Amino acid sequence: MTKAPAEPHHHVVIVGAGFGGLEATFGLAGAPVQITLVDRRNHHLFQPLLYQVATASLATSEIAWPIRYLLRDRPEVTTLFATVTGVDTQGKLVLLDDGDALPYDTLVLATGARHAYFGHDEWEPFAPGLKTLEDATTLRRRILVAFERAERESDPQRRAALLTFVIVGAGPTGVELAGTIAELAQDTLPPDFRNIDTHKARVVLIEAGPRVLAGFADDLSAYAQRSLESIGVEVVLGQAVTECTADHVVYGGNRLDTTTIIWAAGVRASPAAEWLDAPADRAGRLQVLPDLTIPGHPDIFAVGDTVVIADPDGKPVPGIAPAAKQQGRYVAELIKARLRGGKIAAFRYKHAGSLAQIGKRKAVIDFGRIKLRGTIAWWIWGIAHIYFLIGLRNRLSVALSWLWVYVRDQRAARLITQGSSKASPTSTS
C-alpha cells in the first residue's frame, strides 16, 4: 500500500538503508519532503564489524538496528520492508516485489554490493562471502563446526583439512578475518578441546596482488603482514585462486586441502544499473555524474558501493562506509538546494583515513600524513568503531563484549545455529 505524498511535498524514495541511504535520510531532516525508505532487510547493518559476528566475538544484535526504529522521530519518513524489482524511469515509479509501485519525484539508489567470484559463481557454496548478518552466522557456523568435526575425526589428513582455514583476499575484511580466526584458534579455543590441539590450526590468507592491505601505505602493509605472521597466519601473495571445492582450494598451481574457504576477494554492485539500463563498469557499478546523478536522469541519484566515481586525485573512491556516508550527505544537500531553487558544487570525496585491525592490540591506521600502527592504533581503532555505532546501548554492549575478548579471550557468541550436528557444514539452510 502506498500513500500519495501530502500535496505540497516532494516525494523522495531512497532504496537501501545502508550507510549511504541512511545518511541521505538523516541529511533530509527538516526539508519539505516526504521520504519513503525501502529496504529488503528490516535492519541497518554496521558492516565494518560484521567479521566479528562471523568469528563469534559479537552478537548479531550488537551491530544491527531496526531501520524504522532509527527513524521513529521522523514522521515524514515511511520505512518500507520490501524488495525492489525495478525502476520505471518514464513513469517515475519504483517497482516492488508485491506488484505495487512507488511514485517518486527524486530517487536515491543506495543498494550496495554483494561479493563476486569473477565469473566463478560455482565457487559460492564452497567459499561464502560476508555481506549480511546471515552470511556472518553462516560463516560462524562453518568455522565452529570445522573445529567440532576435527575433534571427532580420527583420520589425520581429514583432520588437518578441517583445521585449515583459507581466506581469499587480503583487503581489510580478509586481514581482519584471518587475524581473528588465528586468535580464536590460538587463544580462545585451546582449553575447550580434548582430542585436537587448536594451536595447530592453519590460517592461510591468499592474495593475488603483491601485498596485503593494498589501500594502505607500503610500510603499513609490511607491518600488517609481519603482525599476521606473528600470530600464525600464513600469508600467500601474488597467487590467484583458480579452484574452490568442498575439500580443497587451488592457488598458483598448489592444492591445499581445506573444508573452510572464505571469500573476501571482490564485490559486484547491486542490479541498480540493470534497473535503469544505465552504463556501468565491469563490477556492475553505475557511472554517475559529478553531482552523483545518473547521466540523462537528473532526478535519480546513486551513492555508495553501487557507484564508481573518482576522487579529486583521479583515484576511485573506495567502497567504505565513510565514502557512502559522504555521498548520502551530499545528495541530501543537493536535494535541499534544488528545492530552494539553488545548486551546490560537485561531490568531492574527502578521505579521512583507512583503518584495519589485525589482532588483539594490533591495528594499522593510514591518515595520509599520519600513519599509526600497534597498540596505539588498536585503541584508536576500537574507540572509533564504538563511536560510530548507533546508540548508547550498543556501545556499552560492544564495549562489554570486547572487554571479555581482551581480558579473558572469551567470545560470547560461539553459537552453532541453523543446524544440529547432523547438518553438513556446507549446508546454509
Next chain:
Amino acid sequence: MTKAPAEPHHHVVIVGAGFGGLEATFGLAGAPVQITLVDRRNHHLFQPLLYQVATASLATSEIAWPIRYLLRDRPEVTTLFATVTGVDTQGKLVLLDDGDALPYDTLVLATGARHAYFGHDEWEPFAPGLKTLEDATTLRRRILVAFERAERESDPQRRAALLTFVIVGAGPTGVELAGTIAELAQDTLPPDFRNIDTHKARVVLIEAGPRVLAGFADDLSAYAQRSLESIGVEVVLGQAVTECTADHVVYGGNRLDTTTIIWAAGVRASPAAEWLDAPADRAGRLQVLPDLTIPGHPDIFAVGDTVVIADPDGKPVPGIAPAAKQQGRYVAELIKARLRGGKIAAFRYKHAGSLAQIGKRKAVIDFGRIKLRGTIAWWIWGIAHIYFLIGLRNRLSVALSWLWVYVRDQRAARLITQGSSKASPTSTS
C-alpha cells in the same frame, strides 16, 4: 572417534547438555570417572528466557553458552558435538549418527522434550513452538514480519489478521509470550510505524483448561489473568484449539483470522524411550524407578523432561529447570556412592517455587506458603533469573538489555534474519 577411557576409570556417557545433563556433569567433579557429554547442539540453552529471544528482548548469545567452554577446566570431560541415534543396551554402547559407537559403564539420558501437537503434527508449520534458539529466531521473525506486512497491507481484513497474535496454552511460557508480545505492540513499536496503529494489535491467549498458570495457586492465576487483560491480552479459557492453518485458528467452534499462531500447549519427550524400548507414558516420557534408573537397566539413568516421576505427594514432578537440575545432581551423587560401594536414598523432588513474568513490573511467585505478586515479585523474578545465568558477562549483558526495555521500551534484538522481505512469513528456511 572415541578414545577408550583410561584404565582405572569408569566411563559415564551423558546424553544432553540441558539443565539435567549439565548438572550431572558438574556433580561428578572429582569422581574417579571419565565423562563423555554428547549433545547435538554446541550450546547449553537457558530455556526459561527463550521467550525473550522470541520477542526481541534478548540476543541469542545472552542465554546460550558453548558446552565445551563450560567444561574447559574439567580435563576428564570430553564434549562431543554429535547426534545420538540409539542405544545398544546389550553391548553398552551409545550409537552416533556417523556410525561410531560410544562404550559406557553408566549412561545418563537427559535428552529433554520437544513441543507436541496431540496427534496434529500437521499444525506445526502454522503454529511453531519454542524449544531451541532456532525456534526463537523463527518466532521472532514471524512476529516482526507480521507487523511489517500489516504496514504494507491496505485490505482491512488481511491487516487485522496480520495484527492478531494467537498463543495456544497458558502455562508459564504462553503467559510470558502473550504478555511480552502485548508490550511489544503497546510500548515498543507504536512510534516506528506510519500506516498501522500497533496498539490495535490483538493478542489472544487460548487455554483448554479452566485457568491460566494451572501450576500456581488459584488467586495467583486470577491475578495473572487480570494483569494480562490489563495490558490488552484477550484470555480465552476452557476452549480447545481444533484447527490451525496459515490464516486462521479454530477454537471452541469459533474461527479467528490470524497469520501468527504460537504453540505453547504441550510437549513430547525425546525418543529416549524408543532407544531403550522401555515403558513410557502417553507423552513418551520414560518411567523410571525411584533412583531414576530404567527398570531392568540399573546402569542407565534418565532425568529431566524425558522422564515422568511423582514427587513425595504423588503429584508428577513438573518439567522445569530446577527439577531437571535436582535429578542431575541426584544421579551424580548416586554414581559417586556406587563407585564407593555405597548407596543413597531414593530421589525426592523439593519444589522450591514457581515463577512467571506477566509483563514489565508484574510477576507471580508461588513458594507454597508464601505467594507474591506485582512489582516485588517482578524484581525477585528478574534477580533470580540473572542469578541463574552462567557467568558475569551474560549477567551484565542481560541486565543491560533489561534496563533498556525497562527504561526506554527499546528491544535491541528486533532483527528479521534468515529471510528478506521476499520470504514468506511461514518460511523457516
